[in-house]
Amino acid sequence: MTLEVPEPAPGDSGPAEGRAESERGLFITFEGGDGVGKSTQAALLQEWLTARGHTVVRTREPGGSEVGVLVRDIVLHHRGEIAPRAEALLYAADRAHHIETVVRPALGRGADVIQDRYLDSSVAYQGAGRVLGRDEVRNLSVWATGGLLPDLTVLLDLDPAVARERLEADDKPFDRLESERSAFHDSVREEFLALAAAEPGRFLVLDASRIPADLATDIQGRVQSLLARPAPTGSVGDAD
Numbered sequence: 001m002t003l004e005v006p007e008p009a010p011g012d013s014g015p016a017e018g019r020a021e022s023e024r025g026l027f028i029t030f031e032g033g034d035g036v037g038k039s040t041q042a043a044l045l046q047e048w049l050t051a052r053g054h055t056v057v058r059t060r061e062p063g064g065s066e067v068g069v070l071v072r073d074i075v076l077h078h079r080g081e082i083a084p085r086a087e088a089l090l091y092a093a094d095r096a097h098h099i100e101t102v103v104r105p106a107l108g109r110g111a112d113v114i115q116d117r118y119l120d121s122s123v124a125y126q127g128a129g130r131v132l133g134r135d136e137v138r139n140l141s142v143w144a145t146g147g148l149l150p151d152l153t154v155l156l157d158l159d160p161a162v163a164r165e166r167l168e169a170d171d172k173p174f175d176r177l178e179s180e181r182s183a184f185h186d187s188v189r190e191e192f193l194a195l196a197a198a199e200p201g202r203f204l205v206l207d208a209s210r211i212p213a214d215l216a217t218d219i220q221g222r223v224q225s226l227l228a229r230p231a232p233t234g235s236v237g238d239a240d
């Protein structure tokens, strides 16, 4: 993960075209371990959608809002233990504020939101690797966000050892989660795959060892099919 600043700052890129202003945008999240290529694919998808006239907001969790940057600093860089329930609540606080102030407003005005990490990361990392149960971590996120689930979640699946090599090649410092033992990263990977298996309609699972252009093509294909779908009837302003 990049340590300093949210990448990129939430912002719009390009005018919407061919979609009514009132039409809800697509909510697309990227998931997977550190260094699997989430930022790379998020950037390629943003480029692709923008070239098609869409307004795109690219954002991230934790740290996708001003409050979130402060929370991100605590959860990723605090030295020493954070009690698991406190950690879960910190992530949920970041998420609640981010969804309310950044994501729902963007979707509501018709922008597509491309987000790096969302509730599946919380479930995979906290539910699996730590002491809290998957369901309680997931339910906390669902409560925090008023039940907002992505239209599409792209899971980039990769051997954590390969991902680690990529990050080392980038000379990226490891943050608190990244520096945990490899068995933990292996179990996080398994957790992500189990989440995807449980919700096959929402997930697109890709072998992230493939070249970036091929992965991008697969992602574009899935997004294209979502764009062709009739607009959902629910309003993103509804809390439940």
Ligand SMILES: Nc1ncnc2c1ncn2[C@@H]1O[C@H](COP(=O)(O)OP(=O)(O)OP(=O)(O)O)[C@@H](O)[C@H]1O
Residues within 6 Å of the ligand: 001, 002, 033, 034, 035, 036, 037, 038, 039, 040, 041, 166, 167, 170, 208, 209, 210, 211, 212, 215
């Ligand atoms: N499909 C790929 N094949 C090989 N290398 C890749 C691929 N995708 C991305 N990379 C490279 O791997 C490194 C990590 O990619 P990227 O930053 O996109 O991953 P990330 O999942 O966003 O990582 P982080 O968890 O640190 O945010 C970068 O050097 C990137 O250029």
Ligand SMILES: [Mg+2]
Residues within 6 Å of the ligand: 001, 002, 038, 039, 040, 116
């Ligand atoms: Mg990244």
